[in-house]
Amino acid sequence: MVIHLGTALENNTITQLVRDTRNMMQPHTAIRLRERKSNKLKDFVVMAGPLGITYLMIFSQNEKTGSTHLRLSSMPRGPTISFKILEYSLCKDISRIQRNPKSISASSHEFVNPPLLVINGFTNPKDASPEEKLVVTMFQNMFPPISPLNTKVGTIRRVLLLNKDKETGLIELRHYVIDTKLVDVSRNVKKLINVKSHLNKKLPNLSKAKDVADIILDPYAQAGFTSDSEVEDDSIVEVNENDNSTILTKPIDNEDDAAEAGQSLKRKKAVKLTEIGPRMKLQLIKIEDGVCDGKILYHAQFKKTKAEMHKLEEQHALKRKAKDLRKKEQAANVAKKTEKKALKKQRREARKKAGEENVSDTSDDSDSDEDVEMEDYSADEDIHDMSANEDDEKLFDEE
Incomplete structure (x- = not known):
């Protein structure tokens, strides 16, 4: 799921970048998803489980500096990788600078299958650092694996290139479409x-x-x-x-x-490879343990000593304990409410049964018209009392 929140909703350029990224991640993403200003990150995290979402790509913009950021979160427990987008180009920008641009729509046959992921410039996993291994693993798991024996060559229509500059450490993302000619x-x-x-x-x-x-x-x-x-x-x-x-x-x-x-x-x-966009230049900033929160596993700008790291771990342990206590209290409160609702339901059913028996007994004993009128009046009284009781119970439930 590719989304943008906060100030990014008001930036038309970032909105178009999100649309281009959704087209790039087809077919395993929702290209017509619409976010509202009232939506929070928690709303998408909660709905990720029922919808079967495995990853979140979150675009955001800093209100003070105006810098654009991209976060990749693995659902439902993390981790989260935060990138700073130094440069980016939209699909329309790339088509303008090309001599013979490739014109394709979101419904073209090129987007029926996911792109082929090509990773270049990264260190060998045996010698790579933990943060670099995690970045590579995260991008690899976002796309289905390819088997050289079973995968049809004709189904591979696009290429997603991740090129890392060994000197600067920046990751360049590019998107191509494959053309074949006799x-x-x-x-x-x-x-x-x-x-x-x-x-x-x-x-x-x-x-x-x-x-x-x-x-x-x-x-x-x-x-x-x-x-x-x-x-x-x-x-x-x-x-x-x-x-x-x-x-x-x-x-x-x-x-x-x-x-x-x-x-x-x-x-x-x-x-032949023809670039269709989007194009982004990413800088790794930090890696968090949870979904956009939790313990910071890696930070490119700040480094902590062992004493500071130990202190932070203690703080996170206290937060986890408090969170577990809140969950237990909420579960106990929910259990109490369900028991109260079950008792109220039993009382309602008992009252209804008692009211029906009284009405049937009076109808058998009555012979005159006056008795029938009294029976109807008494029945109305019972129903009125029952409805009043039900209204009282509904109000109590709402409170």
Whole structure:
């Protein structure tokens, strides 16, 4: 769940950043969530359990300094990692500086599956510090794991890159979309293939071609240069034409062998990454034990001595004891109220049964019209008394 609270609700730029982040975290987040000014962090923490929320991404802004912060909280017990957002760019800002921007909407097929998480620049977990291990683990657990044998390559449409600068320690977050293009066919053939899926594109000019074979077989005919010169060799991979689930490792000589093996022909495709945003530069500030509260496990700006840390641990222990006592008192009070309600319910049922028996006895003994009128009047009195008693009990319950 991606939310923003406090002063950040009044900042339109942060509101747009939250929307872009929700699109980035699709499909396992609510992109149409609306926060109110009256909402507190406790409201979202309480609703995280019934809704099955595992992580909270909280954007906030300092009222005095105006700095923007991002907190990642693991539900329901923490820990919480706090980052300071030094720089950020929205999706619309990134599209403006690109020569050929990628135009996609929140409902595009690229957002059907979660992005592929790529982590670069972090220390080896064996030699890394505890806070760096926790940051890496937190980001990894926010996305489903990928199995090289079972995960289909065609389902991976986006990449989320986390790059850490070893000198400054800043973490740069970037979001890309994956584009694939054929490189073993001519441009004209690729245009014909693209026209099939994109009806708004024009057909290539084939008026100067004398034979179709010149276009299909000769990649250099009619400006039909291949895209091998436009892409790097490292970005070219061989994939199945009909099934993008795996990358071919066993070579196939001809079409007959492919048909016998039950596999489709391998085609060379160039992989290109296009940034779609958002982009953020994060600085680790502190790590807390609970959900935005509790004992501070790490702080980048302040360091405590052993005596100060021991004193803080004692204070946290006292707070935990007081919290446990409050919980026990609340549980005892709730048990007392439930017992009172059960006794009141039994009394109501007993009164109702007694009233019905009296009414049935008087109706059997009555023969005259006057007696019937008296019976009706007495019944009304009983009902009136019962309703009055019920009103009194309701008022007592509310108090």
